Amino acid sequence: MGAAIDTGDKKSFNVELNIVPFIDLMSCLTAFLLVTAVWSEIARITIQPKGKSRSNEPPPDEIPAKISVLIQPDMIYVGVSSAPIDPVIAKKENGEYTWSTVESALTALRKEPIFDGRKDIEIAAESTTQAKVAYKDIIHAMDLAAKTGFDGVGLSEPSSLSWRPSL
Amino acid sequence: MPVHKAGPRLYRSVPFKHLAKGGAGSTSRSSNIALNLTPFVDMMTILVTFLLIVFSTSGELLKAQKGLELPKADRKEQLQDAPIITVTKSDLSFQGFQVATIESLLKDENPQMKIEALFLKLDAHGKKTKENIALSSKATDKRAKKACDDAKAGITNNAFLCPEGLVILQADEETDARIITMIVTTAKYANFENVLFAVKKK
Numbered sequence: 001m002g003a004a005i006d007t008g009d010k011k012s013f014n015v016e017l018n019i020v021p022f023i024d025l026m027s028c029l030t031a032f033l034l035v036t037a038v039w040s041e042i043a044r045i046t047i048q049p050k051g052k053s054r055s056n057e058p059p060p061d062e063i064p065a066k067i068s069v070l071i072q073p074d075m076i077y078v079g080v081s082s083a084p085i086d087p088v089i090a091k092k093e094n095g096e097y098t099w100s101t102v103e104s105a106l107t108a109l110r111k112e113p114i115f116d117g118r119k120d121i122e123i124a125a126e127s128t129t130q131a132k133v134a135y136k137d138i139i140h141a142m143d144l145a146a147k148t149g150f151d152g153v154g155l156s157e158p159s160s161l162s163w164r165p166s167l
Numbered sequence: 168m169p170v171h172k173a174g175p176r177l178y179r180s181v182p183f184k185h186l187a188k189g190g191a192g193s194t195s196r197s198s199n200i201a202l203n204l205t206p207f208v209d210m211m212t213i214l215v216t217f218l219l220i221v222f223s224t225s226g227e228l229l230k231a232q233k234g235l236e237l238p239k240a241d242r243k244e245q246l247q248d249a250p251i252i253t254v255t256k257s258d259l260s261f262q263g264f265q266v267a268t269i270e271s272l273l274k275d276e277n278p279q280m281k282i283e284a285l286f287l288k289l290d291a292h293g294k295k296t297k298e299n300i301a302l303s304s305k306a307t308d309k310r311a312k313k314a315c316d317d318a319k320a321g322i323t324n325n326a327f328l329c330p331e332g333l334v335i336l337q338a339d340e341e342t343d344a345r346i347i348t349m350i351v352t353t354a355k356y357a358n359f360e361n362v363l364f365a366v367k368k369k
Binding site for chain 1: 204207215221245246339346348351361367368
Protein backbone atom coordinates (compact mmCIF):
# COMPACT_ATOMS: atom_id res chain seq x y z
CA MET A 1 0.00 0.00 0.00
CA GLY A 2 1.52 3.29 -1.05
CA ALA A 3 1.09 6.87 0.02
CA ALA A 4 2.49 10.14 -1.30
CA ILE A 5 3.96 12.48 1.32
CA ASP A 6 4.22 16.15 0.56
CA THR A 7 7.59 17.38 1.84
CA GLY A 8 6.95 21.03 1.12
CA ASP A 9 9.34 21.00 -1.82
CA LYS A 10 8.25 20.75 -5.34
CA LYS A 11 8.85 17.03 -5.23
CA SER A 12 6.86 14.65 -3.10
CA PHE A 13 8.07 11.14 -2.44
CA ASN A 14 6.22 7.84 -2.22
CA VAL A 15 6.39 5.66 0.88
CA GLU A 16 5.33 2.05 1.09
CA LEU A 17 3.46 1.05 4.26
CA ASN A 18 4.14 -2.54 5.17
CA ILE A 19 0.67 -3.86 5.83
CA VAL A 20 1.63 -7.53 5.67
CA PRO A 21 1.87 -7.95 9.50
CA PHE A 22 -1.48 -6.20 9.83
CA ILE A 23 -3.10 -8.58 7.34
CA ASP A 24 -1.46 -11.55 9.09
CA LEU A 25 -2.84 -10.44 12.44
CA MET A 26 -6.29 -9.81 10.98
CA SER A 27 -6.34 -13.23 9.30
CA CYS A 28 -5.35 -15.02 12.52
CA LEU A 29 -7.89 -13.06 14.55
CA THR A 30 -10.66 -13.74 12.03
CA ALA A 31 -9.88 -17.46 11.96
CA PHE A 32 -9.81 -17.63 15.80
CA LEU A 33 -13.04 -15.69 16.22
CA LEU A 34 -14.83 -17.72 13.56
CA VAL A 35 -13.80 -20.97 15.23
CA THR A 36 -14.81 -19.86 18.72
CA ALA A 37 -17.96 -17.97 17.69
CA VAL A 38 -21.18 -19.03 19.38
CA TRP A 39 -23.97 -18.35 16.96
CA SER A 40 -26.89 -19.36 19.16
CA GLU A 41 -26.93 -17.28 22.29
CA ILE A 42 -28.07 -19.09 25.40
CA ALA A 43 -29.98 -17.37 28.17
CA ARG A 44 -31.64 -18.60 31.34
CA ILE A 45 -34.95 -18.55 33.12
CA THR A 46 -34.70 -18.96 36.88
CA ILE A 47 -37.36 -20.37 39.13
CA GLN A 48 -37.95 -19.75 42.80
CA PRO A 49 -38.48 -22.85 44.90
CA LYS A 50 -41.93 -22.92 46.37
CA GLY A 51 -42.05 -21.21 49.76
CA LYS A 52 -38.33 -20.33 49.89
CA SER A 53 -38.88 -16.60 49.88
CA ARG A 54 -41.12 -16.88 52.91
CA SER A 55 -38.91 -19.25 54.94
CA ASN A 56 -37.38 -16.54 57.15
CA GLU A 57 -40.57 -14.55 57.56
CA PRO A 58 -43.17 -15.19 60.25
CA PRO A 59 -46.32 -16.91 58.94
CA PRO A 60 -48.88 -14.32 57.81
CA ASP A 61 -52.22 -13.95 59.59
CA GLU A 62 -54.15 -14.65 56.44
CA ILE A 63 -53.15 -16.60 53.36
CA PRO A 64 -52.06 -14.13 50.66
CA ALA A 65 -53.61 -14.23 47.23
CA LYS A 66 -51.52 -16.16 44.77
CA ILE A 67 -51.57 -16.40 40.99
CA SER A 68 -51.65 -19.93 39.61
CA VAL A 69 -51.16 -20.85 35.98
CA LEU A 70 -52.23 -24.34 35.04
CA ILE A 71 -51.22 -25.58 31.60
CA GLN A 72 -53.38 -28.42 30.34
CA PRO A 73 -53.07 -30.10 26.94
CA ASP A 74 -56.02 -28.15 25.50
CA MET A 75 -56.14 -24.95 27.57
CA ILE A 76 -54.39 -22.71 30.07
CA TYR A 77 -56.02 -21.43 33.25
CA VAL A 78 -54.90 -18.29 35.02
CA GLY A 79 -56.52 -18.17 38.44
CA VAL A 80 -56.04 -16.44 41.77
CA SER A 81 -56.43 -18.08 45.16
CA SER A 82 -57.93 -16.27 48.16
CA ALA A 83 -59.19 -13.33 46.09
CA PRO A 84 -62.47 -12.67 44.27
CA ILE A 85 -60.91 -12.51 40.82
CA ASP A 86 -62.40 -14.54 37.99
CA PRO A 87 -60.08 -17.01 36.29
CA VAL A 88 -59.08 -16.56 32.66
CA ILE A 89 -59.08 -19.46 30.25
CA ALA A 90 -56.87 -19.48 27.14
CA LYS A 91 -57.86 -22.23 24.75
CA LYS A 92 -55.71 -23.94 22.19
CA GLU A 93 -56.46 -22.87 18.63
CA ASN A 94 -54.91 -24.49 15.57
CA GLY A 95 -52.47 -26.39 17.75
CA GLU A 96 -51.23 -23.25 19.55
CA TYR A 97 -52.28 -21.79 22.86
CA THR A 98 -53.66 -18.25 22.70
CA TRP A 99 -50.69 -16.73 24.52
CA SER A 100 -52.02 -13.22 24.01
CA THR A 101 -54.94 -14.07 26.36
CA VAL A 102 -52.50 -15.33 29.01
CA GLU A 103 -50.34 -12.23 28.64
CA SER A 104 -53.27 -9.83 28.93
CA ALA A 105 -54.58 -11.75 31.97
CA LEU A 106 -51.20 -11.47 33.69
CA THR A 107 -50.87 -7.80 32.75
CA ALA A 108 -54.30 -7.14 34.26
CA LEU A 109 -53.31 -8.97 37.46
CA ARG A 110 -50.10 -6.95 37.62
CA LYS A 111 -52.26 -3.83 37.95
CA GLU A 112 -54.33 -5.28 40.81
CA PRO A 113 -53.54 -3.60 44.16
CA ILE A 114 -53.22 -6.97 45.95
CA PHE A 115 -50.26 -7.86 43.73
CA ASP A 116 -48.54 -4.53 44.15
CA GLY A 117 -44.85 -5.25 44.70
CA ARG A 118 -45.42 -8.98 44.43
CA LYS A 119 -43.39 -11.09 42.03
CA ASP A 120 -44.41 -14.62 42.94
CA ILE A 121 -46.43 -16.81 40.63
CA GLU A 122 -46.85 -20.56 40.41
CA ILE A 123 -46.94 -22.54 37.21
CA ALA A 124 -47.84 -26.19 36.74
CA ALA A 125 -48.39 -28.41 33.73
CA GLU A 126 -50.83 -31.30 33.64
CA SER A 127 -49.53 -33.74 31.10
CA THR A 128 -50.73 -37.25 30.33
CA THR A 129 -49.55 -40.04 28.06
CA GLN A 130 -52.51 -39.46 25.74
CA ALA A 131 -52.21 -35.67 25.63
CA LYS A 132 -48.91 -34.21 26.63
CA VAL A 133 -47.85 -30.69 27.48
CA ALA A 134 -44.49 -29.78 25.94
CA TYR A 135 -41.64 -28.19 27.87
CA LYS A 136 -41.59 -25.25 25.43
CA ASP A 137 -45.10 -24.31 26.61
CA ILE A 138 -43.92 -24.19 30.24
CA ILE A 139 -41.00 -21.99 29.16
CA HIS A 140 -43.37 -19.74 27.19
CA ALA A 141 -45.61 -19.34 30.25
CA MET A 142 -42.56 -18.62 32.46
CA ASP A 143 -41.28 -16.10 29.92
CA LEU A 144 -44.63 -14.29 29.83
CA ALA A 145 -44.80 -14.27 33.63
CA ALA A 146 -41.35 -12.72 33.85
CA LYS A 147 -42.23 -10.26 31.08
CA THR A 148 -45.26 -9.04 33.02
CA GLY A 149 -43.23 -8.57 36.19
CA PHE A 150 -43.85 -11.89 37.94
CA ASP A 151 -40.32 -13.21 37.79
CA GLY A 152 -40.50 -15.19 41.03
CA VAL A 153 -41.76 -18.21 39.14
CA GLY A 154 -42.41 -21.37 41.10
CA LEU A 155 -42.76 -24.57 39.11
CA SER A 156 -44.87 -27.08 40.97
CA GLU A 157 -46.99 -30.17 40.55
CA PRO A 158 -50.55 -29.54 39.34
CA SER A 159 -52.01 -30.98 42.57
CA SER A 160 -50.11 -28.54 44.77
CA LEU A 161 -51.29 -25.35 43.06
CA SER A 162 -52.94 -22.79 45.36
CA TRP A 163 -55.78 -22.38 42.87
CA ARG A 164 -57.21 -25.11 40.66
CA PRO A 165 -60.17 -24.99 38.29
CA SER A 166 -63.31 -26.48 39.79
CA LEU A 167 -65.45 -28.66 37.58
CA MET B 168 -10.27 -22.78 -36.54
CA PRO B 169 -6.68 -22.81 -37.75
CA VAL B 170 -4.55 -25.86 -37.18
CA HIS B 171 -1.30 -25.07 -35.34
CA LYS B 172 1.94 -26.91 -35.41
CA ALA B 173 2.42 -29.23 -32.40
CA GLY B 174 4.67 -27.89 -29.61
CA PRO B 175 4.64 -26.32 -26.13
CA ARG B 176 2.28 -23.38 -25.89
CA LEU B 177 1.58 -23.04 -22.15
CA TYR B 178 0.39 -19.51 -21.27
CA ARG B 179 0.67 -18.43 -24.88
CA SER B 180 -3.04 -17.94 -25.13
CA VAL B 181 -3.00 -15.54 -22.15
CA PRO B 182 -2.23 -12.06 -23.42
CA PHE B 183 0.36 -10.87 -20.88
CA LYS B 184 2.31 -9.02 -23.51
CA HIS B 185 0.85 -5.65 -22.60
CA LEU B 186 2.03 -6.12 -19.00
CA ALA B 187 5.50 -7.04 -20.05
CA LYS B 188 5.66 -3.91 -22.16
CA GLY B 189 4.96 -1.69 -19.14
CA GLY B 190 2.96 1.50 -18.95
CA ALA B 191 5.69 3.62 -20.47
CA GLY B 192 6.02 1.32 -23.38
CA SER B 193 9.64 0.35 -22.70
CA THR B 194 10.35 -3.33 -23.03
CA SER B 195 13.70 -3.34 -21.25
CA ARG B 196 12.42 -2.55 -17.73
CA SER B 197 10.41 -5.02 -15.62
CA SER B 198 7.07 -3.64 -14.43
CA ASN B 199 5.64 -3.64 -10.86
CA ILE B 200 2.03 -4.64 -10.57
CA ALA B 201 0.51 -3.23 -7.37
CA LEU B 202 -2.33 -5.28 -5.87
CA ASN B 203 -4.99 -3.05 -4.35
CA LEU B 204 -5.31 -4.39 -0.80
CA THR B 205 -7.52 -1.62 0.57
CA PRO B 206 -10.89 -3.43 0.06
CA PHE B 207 -9.42 -6.59 1.55
CA VAL B 208 -8.18 -4.76 4.64
CA ASP B 209 -11.55 -2.98 4.95
CA MET B 210 -13.43 -6.26 4.78
CA MET B 211 -11.10 -7.87 7.34
CA THR B 212 -11.54 -4.96 9.74
CA ILE B 213 -15.33 -5.09 9.49
CA LEU B 214 -15.36 -8.88 9.92
CA VAL B 215 -13.09 -8.78 12.98
CA THR B 216 -15.16 -5.98 14.54
CA PHE B 217 -18.39 -7.94 13.96
CA LEU B 218 -16.92 -11.15 15.39
CA LEU B 219 -15.56 -9.33 18.43
CA ILE B 220 -19.03 -7.84 19.09
CA VAL B 221 -20.86 -11.18 18.84
CA PHE B 222 -18.16 -13.02 20.82
CA SER B 223 -19.79 -14.73 23.76
CA THR B 224 -18.54 -17.23 26.30
CA SER B 225 -21.92 -18.34 27.69
CA GLY B 226 -22.42 -20.94 24.96
CA GLU B 227 -19.36 -22.83 26.14
CA LEU B 228 -21.24 -23.97 29.20
CA LEU B 229 -23.58 -26.11 27.16
CA LYS B 230 -22.61 -28.71 24.62
CA ALA B 231 -24.70 -29.36 21.55
CA GLN B 232 -26.53 -32.64 21.89
CA LYS B 233 -28.14 -34.85 19.31
CA GLY B 234 -31.91 -34.75 19.63
CA LEU B 235 -31.94 -31.59 21.72
CA GLU B 236 -33.49 -28.32 20.59
CA LEU B 237 -33.70 -25.69 23.30
CA PRO B 238 -36.94 -23.72 23.68
CA LYS B 239 -36.88 -20.03 22.78
CA ALA B 240 -37.51 -17.15 25.18
CA ASP B 241 -37.08 -13.39 25.43
CA ARG B 242 -34.89 -13.53 28.53
CA LYS B 243 -31.49 -11.86 28.49
CA GLU B 244 -29.94 -13.20 31.72
CA GLN B 245 -26.76 -15.13 31.10
CA LEU B 246 -26.18 -18.69 32.18
CA GLN B 247 -23.79 -19.41 35.01
CA ASP B 248 -21.43 -22.32 35.44
CA ALA B 249 -23.24 -25.12 37.27
CA PRO B 250 -23.82 -28.88 36.99
CA ILE B 251 -25.97 -29.70 33.97
CA ILE B 252 -28.98 -31.98 33.72
CA THR B 253 -29.58 -32.82 30.08
CA VAL B 254 -32.84 -34.15 28.68
CA THR B 255 -32.79 -35.29 25.08
CA LYS B 256 -35.61 -37.00 23.19
CA SER B 257 -34.44 -40.37 24.52
CA ASP B 258 -32.23 -39.91 27.61
CA LEU B 259 -31.79 -38.09 30.87
CA SER B 260 -28.19 -37.44 31.83
CA PHE B 261 -26.28 -35.60 34.53
CA GLN B 262 -22.90 -34.05 33.72
CA GLY B 263 -22.78 -36.05 30.49
CA PHE B 264 -23.46 -39.43 32.08
CA GLN B 265 -26.73 -41.18 31.36
CA VAL B 266 -29.03 -41.49 34.37
CA ALA B 267 -32.21 -42.94 32.86
CA THR B 268 -34.16 -43.25 29.66
CA ILE B 269 -37.21 -41.06 29.04
CA GLU B 270 -39.32 -44.13 28.29
CA SER B 271 -38.53 -45.71 31.67
CA LEU B 272 -39.27 -42.44 33.49
CA LEU B 273 -42.67 -42.05 31.83
CA LYS B 274 -43.56 -45.62 32.79
CA ASP B 275 -42.54 -44.98 36.40
CA GLU B 276 -45.58 -44.56 38.63
CA ASN B 277 -43.67 -43.18 41.64
CA PRO B 278 -46.13 -40.82 43.38
CA GLN B 279 -43.23 -38.83 44.88
CA MET B 280 -42.15 -37.81 41.35
CA LYS B 281 -38.55 -38.49 42.45
CA ILE B 282 -35.88 -39.91 40.13
CA GLU B 283 -33.74 -41.92 42.51
CA ALA B 284 -30.64 -42.23 40.29
CA LEU B 285 -30.61 -38.50 39.61
CA PHE B 286 -31.18 -37.74 43.29
CA LEU B 287 -28.08 -39.74 44.31
CA LYS B 288 -25.90 -37.97 41.76
CA LEU B 289 -27.21 -34.52 42.67
CA ASP B 290 -26.85 -35.21 46.38
CA ALA B 291 -23.21 -36.30 45.99
CA HIS B 292 -22.42 -33.32 43.79
CA GLY B 293 -24.13 -30.91 46.18
CA LYS B 294 -22.08 -32.12 49.16
CA LYS B 295 -18.86 -31.84 47.16
CA THR B 296 -19.68 -28.27 46.07
CA LYS B 297 -20.47 -27.25 49.65
CA GLU B 298 -17.16 -28.66 50.89
CA ASN B 299 -15.22 -26.96 48.09
CA ILE B 300 -16.73 -23.56 48.85
CA ALA B 301 -16.12 -23.91 52.59
CA LEU B 302 -12.51 -25.13 52.36
CA SER B 303 -11.10 -23.45 49.27
CA SER B 304 -9.33 -20.13 49.39
CA LYS B 305 -9.52 -19.42 45.64
CA ALA B 306 -10.80 -16.00 44.58
CA THR B 307 -13.69 -17.56 42.61
CA ASP B 308 -14.76 -19.59 45.62
CA LYS B 309 -14.56 -16.48 47.82
CA ARG B 310 -16.98 -14.83 45.41
CA ALA B 311 -19.20 -17.90 45.62
CA LYS B 312 -19.02 -17.82 49.42
CA LYS B 313 -20.08 -14.18 49.43
CA ALA B 314 -22.97 -14.93 47.04
CA CYS B 315 -24.10 -17.77 49.33
CA ASP B 316 -23.90 -15.57 52.44
CA ASP B 317 -25.92 -12.89 50.62
CA ALA B 318 -28.50 -15.44 49.52
CA LYS B 319 -28.91 -16.61 53.12
CA ALA B 320 -29.45 -12.99 54.14
CA GLY B 321 -32.10 -12.67 51.44
CA ILE B 322 -30.01 -10.60 49.02
CA THR B 323 -30.12 -12.00 45.50
CA ASN B 324 -27.52 -11.00 42.97
CA ASN B 325 -28.76 -12.13 39.56
CA ALA B 326 -25.34 -11.59 37.97
CA PHE B 327 -23.77 -14.28 40.16
CA LEU B 328 -25.92 -16.80 41.98
CA CYS B 329 -24.76 -18.93 44.90
CA PRO B 330 -23.39 -22.17 43.40
CA GLU B 331 -24.85 -24.18 46.27
CA GLY B 332 -28.07 -25.76 45.06
CA LEU B 333 -27.65 -24.37 41.56
CA VAL B 334 -28.27 -26.60 38.56
CA ILE B 335 -28.80 -26.01 34.84
CA LEU B 336 -31.59 -27.84 33.05
CA GLN B 337 -30.90 -28.25 29.35
CA ALA B 338 -33.96 -29.96 27.91
CA ASP B 339 -35.41 -30.51 24.49
CA GLU B 340 -38.38 -28.25 23.76
CA GLU B 341 -40.71 -31.20 23.09
CA THR B 342 -39.96 -32.94 26.40
CA ASP B 343 -43.04 -34.08 28.28
CA ALA B 344 -43.90 -31.73 31.16
CA ARG B 345 -44.02 -34.72 33.53
CA ILE B 346 -40.27 -35.25 33.05
CA ILE B 347 -39.59 -31.59 33.86
CA THR B 348 -41.76 -31.76 37.00
CA MET B 349 -39.95 -34.96 38.05
CA ILE B 350 -36.53 -33.33 37.59
CA VAL B 351 -37.48 -30.14 39.47
CA THR B 352 -39.00 -32.23 42.31
CA THR B 353 -35.89 -34.45 42.48
CA ALA B 354 -33.66 -31.37 42.49
CA LYS B 355 -35.66 -29.97 45.43
CA TYR B 356 -35.22 -33.25 47.34
CA ALA B 357 -31.45 -32.95 46.78
CA ASN B 358 -31.50 -29.30 47.95
CA PHE B 359 -30.91 -27.98 44.44
CA GLU B 360 -33.47 -25.26 44.76
CA ASN B 361 -32.24 -22.93 42.03
CA VAL B 362 -32.89 -24.44 38.64
CA LEU B 363 -31.69 -22.46 35.65
CA PHE B 364 -33.67 -23.35 32.54
CA ALA B 365 -31.40 -23.00 29.51
CA VAL B 366 -33.20 -21.26 26.67
CA LYS B 367 -32.27 -19.86 23.29
CA LYS B 368 -32.59 -16.12 22.94
CA LYS B 369 -35.33 -15.21 20.46
